[in-house]
Amino acid sequence: PTPATMSPPAETVAPSAPAAPPMYSTIPLHSSANEDEILVYFEKPGLGPINPLHDIPLHAPSSTPDRPVYNMIVEIPRWTNAKLELKTKAPLAPIVQDEKKGKKRFVHNVYPYKGYIWNYGCFPQTWEDPTQVHMETGALGDGDPLDVCEIGGTIATVGEVIQVKVLGVLGMIDEGEMDWKVLVVNVNDPLAHELNDSDDLYRILPGLIHATFSWFRTYKIPDGKAFNKFAFREEVQSAEYALDIIKECHESWHKLITGVVKDKNHDCQNVTHKDSPLLISTDAAKAIVKADEQKKAAAAAAEAAANNNNNNNNNNGGGSSGALKKTLSRSSSTSEMKIPVPDFEELIGVDPEAAAEALMAATENRSKPMTTIKRHCTELQRRFPHGSNDLALLITELGVAFKCIRSQICDAPNTPLSALQAFANDQIHASLASTGLCCVIYSSLLNSTLPLENNSEVGSYIVVYNPLVGTPGTSMGTIFSVYHRKSESGSGGDSSDILNRPGYDQVASGYCLFGATTILTFSMGYGVHSFTLDFVSGHFVLSAPHIVLPKSGPIYSFDTSVLGSCVDGVKKYVDALEQPGAARVFRYDTNLVGNFHRVLTCGGILMMPGPQKKDLANYLAEAAPLAFLARQAGGRASVGKRPLLELSAWTLEMSVPLFVGSNKDVDALETCVLGHPVEEQNSFDPALLTKFELM
Numbered sequence: 001p002t003p004a005t006m007s008p009p010a011e012t013v014a015p016s017a018p019a020a021p022p023m024y025s026t027i028p029l030h031s032s033a034n035e036d037e038i039l040v041y042f043e044k045p046g047l048g049p050i051n052p053l054h055d056i057p058l059h060a061p062s063s064t065p066d067r068p069v070y071n072m073i074v075e076i077p078r079w080t081n082a083k084l085e086l087k088t089k090a091p092l093a094p095i096v097q098d099e100k101k102g103k104k105r106f107v108h109n110v111y112p113y114k115g116y117i118w119n120y121g122c123f124p125q126t127w128e129d130p131t132q133v134h135m136e137t138g139a140l141g142d143g144d145p146l147d148v149c150e151i152g153g154t155i156a157t158v159g160e161v162i163q164v165k166v167l168g169v170l171g172m173i174d175e176g177e178m179d180w181k182v183l184v185v186n187v188n189d190p191l192a193h194e195l196n197d198s199d200d201l202y203r204i205l206p207g208l209i210h211a212t213f214s215w216f217r218t219y220k221i222p223d224g225k226a227f228n229k230f231a232f233r234e235e236v237q238s239a240e241y242a243l244d245i246i247k248e249c250h251e252s253w254h255k256l257i258t259g260v261v262k263d264k265n266h267d268c269q270n271v272t273h274k275d276s277p278l279l280i281s282t283d284a285a286k287a288i289v290k291a292d293e294q295k296k297a298a299a300a301a302a303e304a305a306a307n308n309n310n311n312n313n314n315n316n317g318g319g320s321s322g323a324l325k326k327t328l329s330r331s332s333s334t335s336e337m338k339i340p341v342p343d344f345e346e347l348i349g350v351d352p353e354a355a356a357e358a359l360m361a362a363t364e365n366r367s368k369p370m371t372t373i374k375r376h377c378t379e380l381q382r383r384f385p386h387g388s389n390d391l392a393l394l395i396t397e398l399g400v401a402f403k404c405i406r407s408q409i410c411d412a413p414n415t416p417l418s419a420l421q422a423f424a425n426d427q428i429h430a431s432l433a434s435t436g437l438c439c440v441i442y443s444s445l446l447n448s449t450l451p452l453e454n455n456s457e458v459g460s461y462i463v464v465y466n467p468l469v470g471t472p473g474t475s476m477g478t479i480f481s482v483y484h485r486k487s488e489s490g491s492g493g494d495s496s497d498i499l500n501r502p503g504y505d506q507v508a509s510g511y512c513l514f515g516a517t518t519i520l521t522f523s524m525g526y527g528v529h530s531f532t533l534d535f536v537s538g539h540f541v542l543s544a545p546h547i548v549l550p551k552s553g554p555i556y557s558f559d560t561s562v563l564g565s566c567v568d569g570v571k572k573y574v575d576a577l578e579q580p581g582a583a584r585v586f587r588y589d590t591n592l593v594g595n596f597h598r599v600l601t602c603g604g605i606l607m608m609p610g611p612q613k614k615d616l617a618n619y620l621a622e623a624a625p626l627a628f629l630a631r632q633a634g635g636r637a638s639v640g641k642r643p644l645l646e647l648s649a650w651t652l653e654m655s656v657p658l659f660v661g662s663n664k665d666v667d668a669l670e671t672c673v674l675g676h677p678v679e680e681q682n683s684f685d686p687a688l689l690t691k692f693e694l695m
Contacts (some may be wrong), residue, residue: 013359024056026159027289029094029296038084039296040095040159041289041388047271049285051092052161053145054192054257057125058250060163062187068243068306069187072148072164074121074156078489081106081115084158086122086145091288095159108222110215117215119162126249127256128178130263132567133611135639135673136276136647137171137231138619138656139178140611143265144386146184146249151201151208152189163187168198169242171231172216173650180249181216182242198236209236231648233500260377357634373399373520373531379528391482391508391524394437394461398480399520399531399540401431405468406533408441409476409514417472421445424467424478437461439485439493447653452492460485461507462497470591475515477593481625482508485584498620498652502643511593511623521597523632527601544601549635557588557595559615566609569640569673576672592617596626597662600633605661605669609640619647623658630660636680638666640673643680 004242027041027049035145038348042052050056052073063069075084075095083098083105090096098105107115121600128141144392150156150164150607164184172179194204201209217228255261257268261278268278271285369375377392405424408415425443429450432441438455441450451625452458464482470476484507485497510522528547531540577584587598606626610616617623617685627637627644637644637660647656659669667677 024161029292038097041092049092049289050281053086053088053093053124055272058123058125068165069165071124072121072162073124074119074160076116076120077157078155079115083107091267091269109220110219115278119156121148122146123148125253127253128249129252131611134178135641135657137178138616138654139173142177142179146180146182148184150184150186152186166239166242167195168236168239169245169549170236173229180245180429197239231650233648245309290385361373372539376542382692390437395522397435401428402520406514406518420472421468428465428467432463438463459490460489462493464620469593475591475594477591478512479622479625480505480510502648503624503627506628509628512536513593513597517601523629528629528633547633549633550603551662553662554583554585555587555599555602555604558607562615565611569608573669573672603662605665608658609655613655617658619649619654619656623656626660635662636666638670
């Protein structure tokens with residue numbers, strides 16, 4: 001599309017003669033045949049051509065630890081529409097205009113603005129690693145340098161290198177990839193001394209952040225693409241948080257430039273890094289620029305000759321596209337309650353009076369009523385009267401579904417996993433859809449919401465579940481989570497009832513473990529309780545009330561095949577666990593529920609560090625429910641840099657790293673990853689509940 005001609009607001013234009021000579025300059029190569037074609041190389045006076053992404057330092061000379069200042073490469077000046085970018089795949093990464101299917105790309109105007117509403121560019125020496133998942137969003141990097149939006153009053157020029165200070169960062173999700181947008185201001189801007197953090201933007205430039213979110217959310221709509229999404233419930237993160245993101249991306253870039261990792265979309269030839277395997281001489285860099293000059297001259301001559309011969313105006317240009325393709329047995333009855341049954345053979349010949357007393361004692365024990373789910377929930381309602389009886393009924397209905405699933409697993413042991421998952425999914429859906437208690441039912445197996453039964457009432461609960469995990473023939477499990485609706489009651493629920501809600505919003509969660517025994521463990525916010533299926537009565541019977549996670553435990557569980565691609569902090573933590581004398585026990589199988597149950601009952605830590613999506617935990621159907629249970633049992637869960645329950649899902653399929661278990665073990669993991677444990681704002685002590693019961 002041709003750029004629109006809407007007049008931008010008046011702006012301050014950068015002076016043509018700066019007070020001091022620039023540290024970097026540009027080498028624009030123009031084509032006589034196509035004056036609109038853009039090809040801009042960079043050079044450093046006294047050195048020659050450079051690769052701007054690798055040879056321009058991230059930190060400006062005036063930067064200090066207390067007052068960090070960064071170099072920003074301006075790719076697109078404010079109020080312009082041409083989509084310009086560093087062509088990182090080409091030698092020396094010149095700025096070019098992006099192309100798609102042979103056509104130059106322009107961004108559409110987002111009403112009421114023209115073009116980009118900031119000076120837009122990137123930080124040199126940064127890279128969003130596409131092989132590493134961000135711990136708090138569950139999204140992989142987009143493989144590009146870190147994007148920057150400079151909000152000052154001066155219109156910059158293409159290729160200008162300016163010094164900026166950081167104000168905050170937006171966590172945009174672009175087609176499932178992490179695409180950070182760092183908000184900065186030119187240190188020479190008149191407002192720079194007043195702007196120090198994202199909060200200052202609301203006060204001094206009201207409306208800017210709203211406009212920024214709106215622009216990024218909608219600018220691809222005219223091209224037929226979907227709205228972009230944002231992590232952190234569409235909130236700008238602080239300057240301090242942004243500095244951490246910059247540090248991460250700088251460390252990723254260092255691995256790239258030193259050859260530790262490789263990326264096909266980055267040519268790492270540079271002239272300044274002696275530790276880089278792709279260091280080249282200045283003469284070689286000059287030869288690259290010279291070759292492009294000659295190529296343009298030859299193309300221009302050929303086009304001129306064609307025009308003379310055919311009088312035909314050919315405007316195909318000559319650059320290749322800089323666009324990156326984003327390719328993305330059974331068990332005994334629950335007389336497991338240890339009811340002492342008299343040995344009548346031993347009683348023969350014994351004193352009749354003693355035998356009668358023993359028989360009476362055994363009878364008294366045997367007649368003690370078993371605590372079923374319904375009875376247990378009723379007692380909880382009596383002790384904690386602010387709860388809902390509907391929630392107890394919902395858990396009971398789930399228990400019915402789990403009995404049916406257990407029966408199918410036992411009756412058809414050779415059934416493929418996919419068939420068992422489909423059966424479990426249908427069974428849970430059928431149990432919930434007719435209750436009149438739900439407004440939304442979401443299955444992670446189908447990655448979609450499921451309909452309620454016709455003519456059934458619409459309730460107030462949202463149920464999210466993973467119908468079945470594990471391996472047939474060993475152990476398997478189901479995970480579920482319950483939220484209370486946010487949308488207006490009386491009608492069907494919508495996406496707002498699930499998305500952008502922190503994990504703390506859960507009102508219940510649990511799992512059912514199918515193995516030698518069938519165990520249903522859940523919490524409705526009053527501690528964690530386990531029930532074992534009694535195969536004689538057919539009821540789930542309370543077997544472990546008020547489970548409390550030890551502060552630290554011996555178990556550690558993770559898939560060892562992913563260790564090589566984990567972040568360094570996780571590797572360091574695992575090394576510490578496996579030191580001689582660490583008194584740790586490794587236990588892992590393909591059943592997430594079984595792994596978590598082991599940690600919950602014995603203490604320790606379960607880890608799903610990623611970075612690939614299949615090695616992460618689905619936030620809604622796995623990570624958040626298990627984190628809720630751990631917290632209710634006195635433990636905690638983290639994504640490595642933030643408490644897991646503080647996060648919210650930006651999409652139904654969002655997956656995140658999961659580190660869950662005993663407090664001290666999760667703290668130790670965070671210390672290895674972040675340098676210190678993260679304080680959780682909403683801590684929970686299950687001992688308070690047991691004290692309350694005894695009152």
